[in-house]
Amino acid sequence: MLSLQDCQALDRADPLRVLKDQFVCPPGVMYLDGNSLGVMPKATPGRIRQVVEQEWGQGLIRSWNSAGWVDWPAQIGDKVARLVGAGPNELVVTDSTSVNLFKVLSAALAMARHDAPQRDQVLSERSNFPTDLYMAQSLCQQHGMRLVLVDDMALAPALSERVAVLMLTHVNYRTGAMHDMAALDAQAKAKGILTVWDLAHSAGAVEVDLRGSGADFAVGCGYKYLNGGPGAPAFVWVNAQHASRFWQPLSGWWGHERPFAFTPGYVPAQGIARYLCGTPPVISLAALDEGVNTVLAAEPLGGMPALRKKSVALCETFIALVEQCCADHGLRLVSPRDAAQRGSQLSWCFDTPAPQALAVSQAYAVVQALMARGVVGDFRAGDGASQPDLMRFGFTPLYIGFETVWQAVMHLKAVLDHREWQRPQFQQVQTVT
Ligand SMILES: *Cc1c(COP(=O)(O)O)cnc(C)c1O
Numbered sequence: 001m002l003s004l005q006d007c008q009a010l011d012r013a014d015p016l017r018v019l020k021d022q023f024v025c026p027p028g029v030m031y032l033d034g035n036s037l038g039v040m041p042k043a044t045p046g047r048i049r050q051v052v053e054q055e056w057g058q059g060l061i062r063s064w065n066s067a068g069w070v071d072w073p074a075q076i077g078d079k080v081a082r083l084v085g086a087g088p089n090e091l092v093v094t095d096s097t098s099v100n101l102f103k104v105l106s107a108a109l110a111m112a113r114h115d116a117p118q119r120d121q122v123l124s125e126r127s128n129f130p131t132d133l134y135m136a137q138s139l140c141q142q143h144g145m146r147l148v149l150v151d152d153m154a155l156a157p158a159l160s161e162r163v164a165v166l167m168l169t170h171v172n173y174r175t176g177a178m179h180d181m182a183a184l185d186a187q188a189k190a191k192g193i194l195t196v197w198d199l200a201h202s203a204g205a206v207e208v209d210l211r212g213s214g215a216d217f218a219v220g221c222g223y224k225y226l227n228g229g230p231g232a233p234a235f236v237w238v239n240a241q242h243a244s245r246f247w248q249p250l251s252g253w254w255g256h257e258r259p260f261a262f263t264p265g266y267v268p269a270q271g272i273a274r275y276l277c278g279t280p281p282v283i284s285l286a287a288l289d290e291g292v293n294t295v296l297a298a299e300p301l302g303g304m305p306a307l308r309k310k311s312v313a314l315c316e317t318f319i320a321l322v323e324q325c326c327a328d329h330g331l332r333l334v335s336p337r338d339a340a341q342r343g344s345q346l347s348w349c350f351d352t353p354a355p356q357a358l359a360v361s362q363a364y365a366v367v368q369a370l371m372a373r374g375v376v377g378d379f380r381a382g383d384g385a386s387q388p389d390l391m392r393f394g395f396t397p398l399y400i401g402f403e404t405v406w407q408a409v410m411h412l413k414a415v416l417d418h419r420e421w422q423r424p425q426f427q428q429v430q431t432v433t
Pocket residue numbers: 096097098099129131132169173198200201221234
């Protein structure tokens with residue numbers, strides 16, 4: 001049995017607890033949604049003010065050089081690279097995850113068409129994040145290829161000589177299930193298949209070794225575990241072996257070899273710079289930089305391995321407390337029970353349908369009732385068939401402690417014990433869930 005005192009003792013023994021001071025944590029909020037939108041760093045408003053009032057307001061156009069704006073996509077990219085096992089000059093921050101996925105999948109398809117023209121399939125997972133599938137659908141249509149979607153367990157057998165690209169999200173947004181990147185990269189390579197990884201739920205949450213695993217392409221998100229703010233620029237990485245071999249089709253001037261030569265013909269920059277497109281969003285980049293700095297601040301305390309260790313401990317504590325306190329409410333853990341096979345989130349569903357007809361899913365209503373108590377998680381609808389409606393809770397080790405986990409589970413217990421979720425105000429459907 002775990003007690004509040006046990007959780008407080010875990011916090012006292014946690015060498016990473018000092019990192020929470022980097023963030024604005026609204027009082028009374030137990031924020032278990034850093035997997036959707038990271039918390040704001042305290043340094044961000046001041047940095048934005050500096051960029052707006054000084055660098056833009058006073059420096060004006062000169063700040064591209066004097067404040068170094070021109071170098072930020074590469075400089076911040078080098079910082080993100082340290083978190084995902086990439087080298088310097090291999091990764092840039094730019095555009096959105098969706099757009100970057102378009103670029104790398106296009107480049108991968110161009111490579112495949114050149115090196116292995118008989119291959120006509122892109123393979124992915126049915127439960128991949130929708131935008132990834134939508135982008136792949138569009139590209140497959142343009143390239144006359146077929147997008148093949150299978151379940152997790154069927155991936156390995158589907159790696160055939162017809163597959164050009166294996167496109168996966170490393171940590172599943174619904175279940176938190178994590179693929180073995182190195183194993184899949186090795187299997188794909190053995191079959192001559194290129195790999196594209198989406199690290200949206202991985203960067204800043206779990207250890208990733210892009211170089212070591214032999215991946216070909218990767219993209220990832222700036223506003224989740226990297227705390228870059230809503231709509232923050234995303235990142236894109238290409239294995240150095242390929243980076244200069246093929247173009248990506250969004251051939252904007254920032255990806256040109258000499259953008260300020262203003263020549264009419266496009267010549268792509270060498271290396272990862274050709275994955276830039278238009279003028280970078282400087283104010284958003286400043287916020288992303290501060291977000292990435294909060295993760296790098298863990299480096300002297302053990303870095304990503306230490307963050308991962310704490311994330312696993314937080315998740316294990318949450319599971320143990322739910323099993324201890326909410327056992328008779330029909331909750332089922334949908335995320336893998338083995339911590340090595342999941343990322344930094346836990347998803348739960350209700351095994352038995354709610355005892356009375358509801359306007360919304362019980363999982364949705366429980367999430368709303370928790371929100372009213374200050375526990376912020378989120379809801380992801382199922383497909384009405386094999387995929388259940390989910391309550392998702394993300395655990396960001398930078399700013400979540402064990403006492404917060406305790407409190408969150410006690411609120412969950414209260415919501416369930418007192419059937420608070422049945423109240424009408426928790427059955428209003430919001431636009432963003
Ligand atoms: C969050 C997320 C995205 C977001 O893409 P945007 O272009 O930023 O909207 C894409 N893919 C995955 C897997 C995600 O989790």
